[in-house]
Amino acid sequence: MDNKTIAELHRNAESMGLSVMSRDLPRDICGLYDDRHKLILLADWLNQRQRRCTLCHELIHAKHHDPGCGSQYGLKCERRCRRETALALISPVDYGMVEQIYEGNTWMMAVELGVTIQVLSDYRQLLYDSGVCVQ
Template sequence: MKLARSRHTADRPGRLTHTRPQQDVTSFNDLQKRGDDAMGETDLLAQALTLGIHVRYRPLAPGLCGCYLDTGRLIVIDDALSAPQRRCTLAHELAHARHGDHGCRGVGGGKAERRARRETALQLIDPRAYASAEIVYEGDVWWIAAELDVTVQVVEDYRLLLHDGGTVLGGVW
Protein backbone atom coordinates (compact mmCIF):
# COMPACT_ATOMS: atom_id res chain seq x y z
CA MET A 1 0.00 0.00 0.00
CA LYS A 2 1.55 3.30 -1.10
CA LEU A 3 0.96 6.63 0.60
CA ALA A 4 0.85 10.18 -0.69
CA ARG A 5 2.34 12.16 2.21
CA SER A 6 2.54 15.76 3.38
CA ARG A 7 5.38 17.15 5.43
CA HIS A 8 4.17 20.65 6.35
CA THR A 9 6.10 21.88 9.36
CA ALA A 10 4.89 23.63 12.49
CA ASP A 11 5.69 27.06 11.18
CA ARG A 12 3.16 29.52 12.54
CA PRO A 13 4.31 32.11 15.06
CA GLY A 14 2.41 31.74 18.30
CA ARG A 15 0.01 29.06 17.02
CA LEU A 16 1.61 25.74 17.84
CA THR A 17 -0.95 24.51 20.35
CA HIS A 18 -3.64 22.04 19.41
CA THR A 19 -7.05 22.87 20.82
CA ARG A 20 -8.89 19.52 20.79
CA PRO A 21 -8.96 16.18 19.02
CA GLN A 22 -10.69 16.27 15.66
CA GLN A 23 -13.71 14.15 14.85
CA ASP A 24 -13.42 11.74 11.93
CA VAL A 25 -15.54 12.75 8.96
CA THR A 26 -17.01 9.89 6.97
CA SER A 27 -20.44 11.33 6.14
CA PHE A 28 -22.23 14.65 5.73
CA ASN A 29 -23.91 13.92 9.08
CA ASP A 30 -20.44 13.89 10.73
CA LEU A 31 -19.67 17.18 9.02
CA GLN A 32 -22.79 18.80 10.49
CA LYS A 33 -21.90 17.54 13.99
CA ARG A 34 -18.55 19.37 13.89
CA GLY A 35 -20.34 22.70 14.17
CA ASP A 36 -17.19 24.66 13.39
CA ASP A 37 -15.50 26.03 10.34
CA ALA A 38 -11.78 26.05 10.98
CA MET A 39 -10.95 28.70 8.39
CA GLY A 40 -12.29 26.77 5.42
CA GLU A 41 -11.57 23.29 6.72
CA THR A 42 -15.28 22.44 6.63
CA ASP A 43 -15.42 23.35 2.94
CA LEU A 44 -12.48 21.04 2.27
CA LEU A 45 -14.12 18.25 4.26
CA ALA A 46 -17.28 18.70 2.17
CA GLN A 47 -15.16 18.39 -0.99
CA ALA A 48 -13.71 15.15 0.35
CA LEU A 49 -17.15 13.70 1.05
CA THR A 50 -18.38 14.74 -2.41
CA LEU A 51 -15.44 12.80 -3.89
CA GLY A 52 -16.29 9.78 -1.73
CA ILE A 53 -13.22 10.21 0.45
CA HIS A 54 -13.28 9.67 4.21
CA VAL A 55 -11.10 11.81 6.49
CA ARG A 56 -9.72 10.52 9.78
CA TYR A 57 -7.63 12.26 12.41
CA ARG A 58 -4.97 10.07 14.04
CA PRO A 59 -1.50 10.42 15.54
CA LEU A 60 1.07 10.06 12.75
CA ALA A 61 4.82 9.56 12.74
CA PRO A 62 6.95 12.64 13.48
CA GLY A 63 7.35 14.78 10.37
CA LEU A 64 4.30 13.29 8.66
CA CYS A 65 1.27 15.58 8.58
CA GLY A 66 -1.04 13.55 6.40
CA CYS A 67 -1.41 10.81 3.85
CA TYR A 68 -3.83 9.67 1.18
CA LEU A 69 -4.62 6.00 0.69
CA ASP A 70 -6.06 5.63 -2.79
CA THR A 71 -7.15 2.01 -2.33
CA GLY A 72 -9.33 2.92 0.66
CA ARG A 73 -10.29 6.42 -0.54
CA LEU A 74 -9.03 7.65 2.84
CA ILE A 75 -7.14 10.73 4.01
CA VAL A 76 -5.47 10.56 7.42
CA ILE A 77 -4.46 13.83 9.09
CA ASP A 78 -2.19 14.07 12.14
CA ASP A 79 -4.47 14.98 15.04
CA ALA A 80 -1.77 17.13 16.67
CA LEU A 81 -1.74 19.77 13.92
CA SER A 82 -2.96 23.33 14.38
CA ALA A 83 -6.04 24.47 12.42
CA PRO A 84 -4.02 26.13 9.60
CA GLN A 85 -1.77 23.07 9.33
CA ARG A 86 -4.81 20.76 9.14
CA ARG A 87 -6.36 22.96 6.46
CA CYS A 88 -3.20 23.01 4.34
CA THR A 89 -2.57 19.29 4.76
CA LEU A 90 -6.18 18.44 3.89
CA ALA A 91 -6.07 20.59 0.75
CA HIS A 92 -2.77 18.95 -0.24
CA GLU A 93 -4.06 15.42 0.28
CA LEU A 94 -7.27 16.24 -1.59
CA ALA A 95 -5.15 17.25 -4.57
CA HIS A 96 -3.53 13.81 -4.47
CA ALA A 97 -6.98 12.22 -4.18
CA ARG A 98 -8.43 14.14 -7.14
CA HIS A 99 -5.65 12.76 -9.32
CA GLY A 100 -5.61 9.24 -7.84
CA ASP A 101 -1.96 9.53 -6.83
CA HIS A 102 -0.41 6.36 -5.43
CA GLY A 103 2.51 7.92 -3.60
CA CYS A 104 5.14 10.62 -3.69
CA ARG A 105 8.07 8.35 -4.43
CA GLY A 106 9.11 6.45 -7.50
CA VAL A 107 8.11 7.12 -11.09
CA GLY A 108 5.84 10.15 -11.28
CA GLY A 109 5.97 10.78 -7.52
CA GLY A 110 7.90 14.04 -7.78
CA LYS A 111 5.52 15.33 -10.43
CA ALA A 112 2.50 14.36 -8.30
CA GLU A 113 3.97 16.14 -5.26
CA ARG A 114 4.73 19.33 -7.23
CA ARG A 115 1.20 19.30 -8.68
CA ALA A 116 -0.36 18.81 -5.22
CA ARG A 117 1.70 21.67 -3.77
CA ARG A 118 0.81 23.95 -6.70
CA GLU A 119 -2.92 23.16 -6.43
CA THR A 120 -2.87 23.65 -2.65
CA ALA A 121 -1.30 27.11 -2.97
CA LEU A 122 -3.75 28.16 -5.68
CA GLN A 123 -6.76 26.86 -3.75
CA LEU A 124 -5.92 28.34 -0.36
CA ILE A 125 -4.41 31.73 -1.20
CA ASP A 126 -6.57 34.53 -2.50
CA PRO A 127 -4.43 36.75 -4.79
CA ARG A 128 -5.82 40.03 -3.38
CA ALA A 129 -5.34 38.94 0.23
CA TYR A 130 -1.80 37.82 -0.60
CA ALA A 131 -0.94 41.13 -2.29
CA SER A 132 -2.28 43.06 0.68
CA ALA A 133 -0.37 40.88 3.17
CA GLU A 134 2.85 41.32 1.15
CA ILE A 135 2.54 45.09 1.53
CA VAL A 136 1.45 45.14 5.17
CA TYR A 137 4.10 42.66 6.34
CA GLU A 138 6.81 43.87 3.96
CA GLY A 139 7.34 40.42 2.49
CA ASP A 140 7.85 38.62 5.82
CA VAL A 141 6.78 35.07 4.96
CA TRP A 142 5.94 34.10 8.56
CA TRP A 143 3.52 36.97 9.09
CA ILE A 144 2.02 36.58 5.62
CA ALA A 145 1.33 32.91 6.41
CA ALA A 146 -0.22 33.87 9.75
CA GLU A 147 -2.44 36.49 8.09
CA LEU A 148 -3.62 34.05 5.39
CA ASP A 149 -4.04 31.10 7.81
CA VAL A 150 -1.72 28.86 5.82
CA THR A 151 1.72 27.37 6.41
CA VAL A 152 4.94 29.03 5.36
CA GLN A 153 5.44 26.23 2.83
CA VAL A 154 2.16 27.12 1.10
CA VAL A 155 3.18 30.80 0.93
CA GLU A 156 6.57 29.82 -0.50
CA ASP A 157 4.89 27.57 -3.07
CA TYR A 158 2.59 30.44 -4.03
CA ARG A 159 5.60 32.73 -4.42
CA LEU A 160 7.18 30.19 -6.78
CA LEU A 161 4.03 30.27 -8.87
CA LEU A 162 4.15 34.07 -8.99
CA HIS A 163 7.83 33.99 -9.88
CA ASP A 164 7.13 31.64 -12.79
CA GLY A 165 4.63 34.16 -14.15
CA GLY A 166 2.51 32.89 -17.02
CA THR A 167 3.34 29.24 -16.38
CA VAL A 168 1.06 29.13 -13.32
CA LEU A 169 -2.12 28.60 -15.28
CA GLY A 170 -0.37 26.71 -18.05
CA GLY A 171 0.38 23.85 -15.66
CA VAL A 172 4.16 23.89 -16.10
CA TRP A 173 5.47 24.21 -12.59
Protein backbone atom coordinates in the same frame (compact mmCIF):
# COMPACT_ATOMS: atom_id res chain seq x y z
CA MET B 1 -9.37 35.65 4.23
CA ASP B 2 -9.67 31.90 4.05
CA ASN B 3 -10.66 30.86 0.55
CA LYS B 4 -11.56 27.40 1.78
CA THR B 5 -12.48 26.64 5.36
CA ILE B 6 -11.82 23.35 7.09
CA ALA B 7 -15.57 22.65 6.99
CA GLU B 8 -15.67 23.26 3.22
CA LEU B 9 -12.70 20.97 2.72
CA HIS B 10 -14.40 18.24 4.76
CA ARG B 11 -17.53 18.65 2.63
CA ASN B 12 -15.37 18.34 -0.49
CA ALA B 13 -13.92 15.10 0.87
CA GLU B 14 -17.39 13.77 1.63
CA SER B 15 -18.64 14.64 -1.86
CA MET B 16 -15.65 12.76 -3.31
CA GLY B 17 -16.55 9.69 -1.24
CA LEU B 18 -13.47 10.05 0.96
CA SER B 19 -13.08 9.41 4.66
CA VAL B 20 -10.91 11.81 6.66
CA MET B 21 -9.42 10.61 9.92
CA SER B 22 -6.92 11.96 12.42
CA ARG B 23 -4.18 9.63 13.57
CA ASP B 24 -0.94 9.74 15.50
CA LEU B 25 1.43 9.96 12.54
CA PRO B 26 5.21 10.34 12.69
CA ARG B 27 6.36 13.96 13.11
CA ASP B 28 7.64 14.12 9.53
CA ILE B 29 4.27 13.11 8.03
CA CYS B 30 1.42 15.62 8.15
CA GLY B 31 -1.00 13.64 6.05
CA LEU B 32 -1.48 10.70 3.73
CA TYR B 33 -3.86 9.83 0.93
CA ASP B 34 -4.76 6.22 0.18
CA ASP B 35 -6.52 5.98 -3.18
CA ARG B 36 -7.36 2.30 -2.80
CA HIS B 37 -9.23 2.85 0.46
CA LYS B 38 -10.47 6.38 -0.39
CA LEU B 39 -8.94 7.57 2.86
CA ILE B 40 -7.12 10.69 4.01
CA LEU B 41 -5.18 10.48 7.25
CA LEU B 42 -4.20 13.70 9.01
CA ALA B 43 -1.72 13.88 11.87
CA ASP B 44 -3.57 14.55 15.10
CA TRP B 45 -0.87 16.98 16.23
CA LEU B 46 -1.51 19.53 13.44
CA ASN B 47 -2.67 23.02 14.35
CA GLN B 48 -5.63 24.56 12.48
CA ARG B 49 -3.55 26.19 9.72
CA GLN B 50 -1.52 23.03 9.19
CA ARG B 51 -4.68 20.92 9.18
CA ARG B 52 -6.36 23.16 6.60
CA CYS B 53 -3.33 23.15 4.30
CA THR B 54 -2.69 19.42 4.68
CA LEU B 55 -6.31 18.49 4.05
CA CYS B 56 -6.40 20.66 0.92
CA HIS B 57 -3.11 19.09 -0.23
CA GLU B 58 -4.38 15.54 0.28
CA LEU B 59 -7.69 16.34 -1.45
CA ILE B 60 -5.73 17.44 -4.50
CA HIS B 61 -3.86 14.12 -4.45
CA ALA B 62 -7.26 12.43 -4.27
CA LYS B 63 -8.65 14.49 -7.15
CA HIS B 64 -5.81 13.24 -9.34
CA HIS B 65 -5.80 9.69 -7.89
CA ASP B 66 -2.08 10.08 -7.26
CA PRO B 67 -0.27 6.78 -6.75
CA GLY B 68 1.90 7.95 -3.85
CA CYS B 69 5.27 9.49 -3.16
CA GLY B 70 7.14 6.22 -3.61
CA SER B 71 5.89 5.69 -7.14
CA GLN B 72 7.62 6.46 -10.41
CA TYR B 73 5.58 9.68 -10.68
CA GLY B 74 5.71 10.65 -7.00
CA LEU B 75 7.93 13.72 -7.28
CA LYS B 76 6.00 15.12 -10.22
CA CYS B 77 2.68 14.54 -8.44
CA GLU B 78 3.98 16.22 -5.31
CA ARG B 79 5.14 19.33 -7.19
CA ARG B 80 1.79 19.63 -8.96
CA CYS B 81 -0.06 19.11 -5.71
CA ARG B 82 1.93 21.79 -3.89
CA ARG B 83 1.28 24.29 -6.69
CA GLU B 84 -2.44 23.55 -6.75
CA THR B 85 -2.67 23.74 -2.95
CA ALA B 86 -1.07 27.19 -2.95
CA LEU B 87 -3.41 28.38 -5.70
CA ALA B 88 -6.45 26.95 -3.94
CA LEU B 89 -5.70 28.55 -0.58
CA ILE B 90 -4.24 31.94 -1.50
CA SER B 91 -6.03 34.49 -3.64
CA PRO B 92 -3.90 36.98 -5.60
CA VAL B 93 -5.78 39.91 -4.07
CA ASP B 94 -5.26 38.68 -0.52
CA TYR B 95 -1.61 37.94 -1.21
CA GLY B 96 -0.98 41.41 -2.61
CA MET B 97 -2.71 43.03 0.33
CA VAL B 98 -0.82 41.12 3.03
CA GLU B 99 2.49 41.55 1.24
CA GLN B 100 2.02 45.32 1.44
CA ILE B 101 0.73 45.32 5.00
CA TYR B 102 3.44 43.04 6.40
CA GLU B 103 6.21 44.20 4.04
CA GLY B 104 7.10 40.65 3.04
CA ASN B 105 7.28 39.24 6.59
CA THR B 106 6.69 35.58 5.80
CA TRP B 107 5.41 34.51 9.20
CA MET B 108 2.89 37.34 9.53
CA MET B 109 1.72 36.90 5.95
CA ALA B 110 1.18 33.16 6.42
CA VAL B 111 -0.77 33.72 9.64
CA GLU B 112 -2.97 36.37 8.03
CA LEU B 113 -3.61 34.18 4.99
CA GLY B 114 -4.35 31.15 7.18
CA VAL B 115 -1.67 29.01 5.54
CA THR B 116 1.64 27.46 6.46
CA ILE B 117 4.94 29.05 5.56
CA GLN B 118 5.46 26.16 3.11
CA VAL B 119 2.23 26.95 1.23
CA LEU B 120 3.14 30.64 1.18
CA SER B 121 6.61 29.79 -0.15
CA ASP B 122 5.07 27.61 -2.84
CA TYR B 123 2.80 30.50 -3.85
CA ARG B 124 5.76 32.86 -4.01
CA GLN B 125 7.65 30.34 -6.14
CA LEU B 126 4.70 30.26 -8.55
CA LEU B 127 4.85 34.05 -8.83
CA TYR B 128 8.59 33.91 -9.43
CA ASP B 129 8.32 31.11 -12.01
CA SER B 130 5.62 33.00 -13.90
CA GLY B 131 7.74 36.16 -13.99
CA VAL B 132 5.27 38.14 -11.90
CA CYS B 133 7.83 39.03 -9.25
CA VAL B 134 11.49 38.65 -8.41
CA GLN B 135 12.69 36.79 -5.32
